[in-house]
Amino acid sequence: MLDTVVVGGQVVCEGTVVAATIGIQGERIAAIVAPSVTLAAARSIDARGKLVLPGVVEPHLHYDTGATYFANIPGAQVDDVESASRSAAYGGVTTVLPFWWPPKGERLAVFLPRSIDDGRRRSYVDFAPHCCLWPDLDQIAEIPQAIALGITSFKATMGYRHSGRMSDGYYLAKQMAAIRDGGLMMVHAEDGNLIEHLEEQLIAAGEVGPKFYLPSRPNVSEQAAIEQVVTAARILGCPLYVVHLSTREGLELITAAKARGERVFTETCPHYLLLTDAETRRQPAQVKIAPPLRTEADCAAMWAGLRQGVIECVGSDHAPFALADKERGFAEGNVFKVTFGMPGVETMLPLMYSEGVRKGRVSLPRLAEVMSEGPARRFGLYPQKGTIKVGSDADLVIFDPSVEWTIRGEALHSNATWTAYEGWRVVGKPEQTLLRGQLLLDGERLAAGPGQGQYIARRPFAD
Ligand SMILES: [Zn+2]
Numbered sequence: 001m002l003d004t005v006v007v008g009g010q011v012v013c014e015g016t017v018v019a020a021t022i023g024i025q026g027e028r029i030a031a032i033v034a035p036s037v038t039l040a041a042a043r044s045i046d047a048r049g050k051l052v053l054p055g056v057v058e059p060h061l062h063y064d065t066g067a068t069y070f071a072n073i074p075g076a077q078v079d080d081v082e083s084a085s086r087s088a089a090y091g092g093v094t095t096v097l098p099f100w101w102p103p104k105g106e107r108l109a110v111f112l113p114r115s116i117d118d119g120r121r122r123s124y125v126d127f128a129p130h131c132c133l134w135p136d137l138d139q140i141a142e143i144p145q146a147i148a149l150g151i152t153s154f155k156a157t158m159g160y161r162h163s164g165r166m167s168d169g170y171y172l173a174k175q176m177a178a179i180r181d182g183g184l185m186m187v188h189a190e191d192g193n194l195i196e197h198l199e200e201q202l203i204a205a206g207e208v209g210p211k212f213y214l215p216s217r218p219n220v221s222e223q224a225a226i227e228q229v230v231t232a233a234r235i236l237g238c239p240l241y242v243v244h245l246s247t248r249e250g251l252e253l254i255t256a257a258k259a260r261g262e263r264v265f266t267e268t269c270p271h272y273l274l275l276t277d278a279e280t281r282r283q284p285a286q287v288k289i290a291p292p293l294r295t296e297a298d299c300a301a302m303w304a305g306l307r308q309g310v311i312e313c314v315g316s317d318h319a320p321f322a323l324a325d326k327e328r329g330f331a332e333g334n335v336f337k338v339t340f341g342m343p344g345v346e347t348m349l350p351l352m353y354s355e356g357v358r359k360g361r362v363s364l365p366r367l368a369e370v371m372s373e374g375p376a377r378r379f380g381l382y383p384q385k386g387t388i389k390v391g392s393d394a395d396l397v398i399f400d401p402s403v404e405w406t407i408r409g410e411a412l413h414s415n416a417t418w419t420a421y422e423g424w425r426v427v428g429k430p431e432q433t434l435l436r437g438q439l440l441l442d443g444e445r446l447a448a449g450p451g452q453g454q455y456i457a458r459r460p461f462a463d
Helices: 082-090 110-120 135-140 143-148 168-178 192-204 212-215 220-236 246-260 269-276 276-283 296-308 323-329 348-357 364-378
Strands: 001-014 016-027 029-033 041-046 050-052 056-063 093-098 130-131 154-159 184-186 241-242 264-270 395-408 425-435 437-441
Touching: 001 029, 001 364, 001 395, 016 050, 016 364, 029 269, 029 395, 041 269, 050 056, 050 168, 050 364, 056 348, 056 364, 082 093, 082 110, 082 212, 082 425, 082 437, 093 110, 135 143, 135 168, 143 168, 168 184, 168 220, 168 364, 184 220, 184 425, 192 220, 212 276, 220 241, 220 246, 220 276, 246 264, 264 296, 269 296, 269 348, 296 364, 348 364
Parallel strands: 001 041, 001 050, 056 093, 093 130, 130 154, 154 184, 184 241, 241 264
Antiparallel strands: 001 016, 016 029, 050 395, 395 425, 425 437
């Protein structure tokens, strides 16, 4: 007798959609059978009329980890591991890969174990963190220790010099040389030096309104950064993952690198698919993010990249700053004084389904690939995570594809309590989720408390 069966649903996985019954024993999927086969189980979940998706694997999530982000502009992140993972759980996410920024100067040997303990005590979902890197040779020397702890992906940023986080070409090379043995290098690819100059020029000319934000970070600033980092990765033999891709020019570079057989990978975010610079002009405080929202042509390129497989993951870039702080930054109408970032983990799956699948921009099986299987494969969690297969963790989303609802920031579960998608009508919502066989999301509530999430140590990447 099994613990649980999920019956009557359309199971979306590994490129197909099939009617099937899923049997769960303990934390794992034990059987997948035709709907005509009856499996005896203690509990039955009725998924008639519903889609059964693999639990979403969120590759790009931020919350406060004790590090100062933007020294020169106001605002701190209002989510911690508990509230960010709660919001994720309501959005159909069962595994997160959060960006852990160590406080400047803190040793990874102290920071990482402490953060793992904190996550084990307070996370609602399973977690497999990325370690963020300062331009710091002592920290680079600790990278093998992080890999030994099971943290195999690392992120550096090519921007944000004012907060001391910018890794220039020298540090990127040192980081890649340390990461290539068993790790994956992730880069925020915007040319921070070029951007800083353009921003200073605009400010000097008094051109600080929302319409000057995109010109301060033009497409070429992403293109130039990707070109630099792809070249460095090739020279150093390090696998590379470009986070939050936003430009058609960047997509072309990554497409070409892949065609040459290089280990270069990328993701995009719902907002680079759905929103443009028009939104920056309309609600500048909310949607000031980096890279900036761009043009319809860039959105179309991102959709094409998702369909064609060059973009293999979708991440939210959930960066939960308080709207009051962002609005305070904009008090003088100067977009350059607004903190970067917006929440998004909870709305990601409904938006991608409603705007992507229902509008014919991406197929249903491809949706499951870019939101579950792709991130799980890329970050070394597959097949434990990201798929519906016998032996995999029983992480499932029972998704109602017909319910129509309105996105309201105050109804979401991040401490940010606001959304750039306020008032959007969407169709489709995660109704229930299972995390390793246990009910997590149950309608309008969570059936499990914080501390259910497990730390997932990853093996070094081998190739
Ligand atoms: Zn980010």
